[in-house]
Amino acid sequence: MSTKTNTIHPSSNAMKTIYPILLIISMVHLLNDTIQFIVPSLFPILKDSLSLNFSQIGLISLMINLTAAVMQPAIGIYTDNRPKPKMLPIGMLFTLIGVVALAYAAHFWVAMLAVMLIGLGSAVFHPESARVSFIAAGAKKGMASSIFQFGGFVGQAIAPVITAFLFVRTGQQGVVWLAILVCIGFIAQFYVAGWYGRRLSPAKKTEAPREAGPMVPTVSKGYVILAITILMILVFSKNLYVAAISSYYAFFAIDRFGVSMAEAQIILFVFLAANVIGLMLGGLLADRFSKLSLIWFSILGTAPFSLLLPYSNLTFSVIWIFMAGMILASSFSVIMVYANDLLPGKVGLVSGIFFGLAFGLGGIGSAILGSLADSTSIDFVIYCCAYLPLIGLLTIFLPSDKKMRASVREAAKSSIA
Numbered sequence: 001m002s003t004k005t006n007t008i009h010p011s012s013n014a015m016k017t018i019y020p021i022l023l024i025i026s027m028v029h030l031l032n033d034t035i036q037f038i039v040p041s042l043f044p045i046l047k048d049s050l051s052l053n054f055s056q057i058g059l060i061s062l063m064i065n066l067t068a069a070v071m072q073p074a075i076g077i078y079t080d081n082r083p084k085p086k087m088l089p090i091g092m093l094f095t096l097i098g099v100v101a102l103a104y105a106a107h108f109w110v111a112m113l114a115v116m117l118i119g120l121g122s123a124v125f126h127p128e129s130a131r132v133s134f135i136a137a138g139a140k141k142g143m144a145s146s147i148f149q150f151g152g153f154v155g156q157a158i159a160p161v162i163t164a165f166l167f168v169r170t171g172q173q174g175v176v177w178l179a180i181l182v183c184i185g186f187i188a189q190f191y192v193a194g195w196y197g198r199r200l201s202p203a204k205k206t207e208a209p210r211e212a213g214p215m216v217p218t219v220s221k222g223y224v225i226l227a228i229t230i231l232m233i234l235v236f237s238k239n240l241y242v243a244a245i246s247s248y249y250a251f252f253a254i255d256r257f258g259v260s261m262a263e264a265q266i267i268l269f270v271f272l273a274a275n276v277i278g279l280m281l282g283g284l285l286a287d288r289f290s291k292l293s294l295i296w297f298s299i300l301g302t303a304p305f306s307l308l309l310p311y312s313n314l315t316f317s318v319i320w321i322f323m324a325g326m327i328l329a330s331s332f333s334v335i336m337v338y339a340n341d342l343l344p345g346k347v348g349l350v351s352g353i354f355f356g357l358a359f360g361l362g363g364i365g366s367a368i369l370g371s372l373a374d375s376t377s378i379d380f381v382i383y384c385c386a387y388l389p390l391i392g393l394l395t396i397f398l399p400s401d402k403k404m405r406a407s408v409r410e411a412a413k414s415s416i417a
Contacts (some may be wrong), residue, residue, distance in 0.1 A: 026151035033155030058370020067119030076348035091124030122149020130351035146283025156273035164265035239362030274325030298331035299392030
């Protein structure tokens with residue numbers, strides 16, 4: 001009787017970390033998120049070229065994020081049961097069409113359709129790419145999560161720099177040059193899809209690959225629901241803060257400090273570069289400290305700087321925005337590993353929830369902030385956003401690392417019995 005399945009067994013090969021694949025998928029994550037985050041960086045340019053108001057800017061932000069919020073969890077659930085390696089390059093094709101459409105959009109509704117396609121490409125990318133990184137991680141889940149997310153955070157960080165030094169000069173149509181990046185990503189994803197396909201058993205490619213490790217529930221169902229809900233709220237608050245700063249702080253800096261558009265983009269780069277540094281620090285610390293401790297650090301450490309930011313001069317604002325961005329991002333990879341511990345074998349679903357739904361809801365919140373800015377002021381929006389990190393106080397309701405470990409041992413005993 002054949003024992004072949006698409007299960008990836010916890011053998012020595014399965015526990016081995018495949019760094020070339022991790023680096024490739026991280027690079028594609030960089031390309032994907034560079035393009036996705038160039039969209040909010042382009043808002044000042046699109047506002048002028050398409051004569052948009054803040055509400056319309058908010059709707060564009062809503063469209064790209066709503067696409068992610070709706071599609072990523074659905075794709076994640078589907079691919080948990082039916083992994084589809086070919087979806088990796090297909091996602092880049094959606095992005096390519098969206099980039100070209102955005103470059104030549106002459107009307108608001110065309111721009112909306114373009115960013116929807118970019119969002120769809122990102123929604124296809126994240127669940128399957130997260131699964132690839134999880135499989136390639138072997139035993140080093142925390143480090144692999146940081147490597148994968150590193151690419152995304154770098155992409156977010158360099159987006160405003162590309163806008164400042166390229167698109168401020170070339171204008172909206174210069175966006176077409178991003179098609180070169182998308183083509184590079186397509187080739188890389190085609191290669192990764194081949195590796196991923198070979199990791200699946202030819203006998204049953206319609207079932208989800210089980211990652212290495214015991215496939216047992218780590219805590220009770222009630223705790224899982226509570227913890228996942230809280231983690232989702234935490235990531236939502238983080239993403240809303242990042243989306244708000246990415247979309248509106250440039251306008252705030254221009255009005256408050258009299259800086260140029262290019263200089264405002266550099267301030268935004270400082271914030272997003274700090275995110276990258278924080279992510280890598282979090283990945284390095286994840287194996288040395290408890291997950292809960294790092295989550296608490298990201299909350300209590302971020303709040304003072306976010307609260308000071310709207311009330312400071314230009315010099316201190318740059319310092320505060322760097323510190324807030326770095327500390328805020330330090331727990332993100334930890335949250336992803338924590339969530340995968342809660343939902344073992346559901347990498348696509350976890351990716352859909354945290355890369356898609358929580359991220360998308362953050363963008364929806366950003367759209368609401370755009371309408372709020374129209375009815376009040378940009379200053380008022382930035383003042384309100386200063387309090388967003390305090391939502392993280394909900395961490396007090398998360399089960400401790402000790403409780404998680406005890407639950408794993410209990411579940412393991414039950415499965416043996």
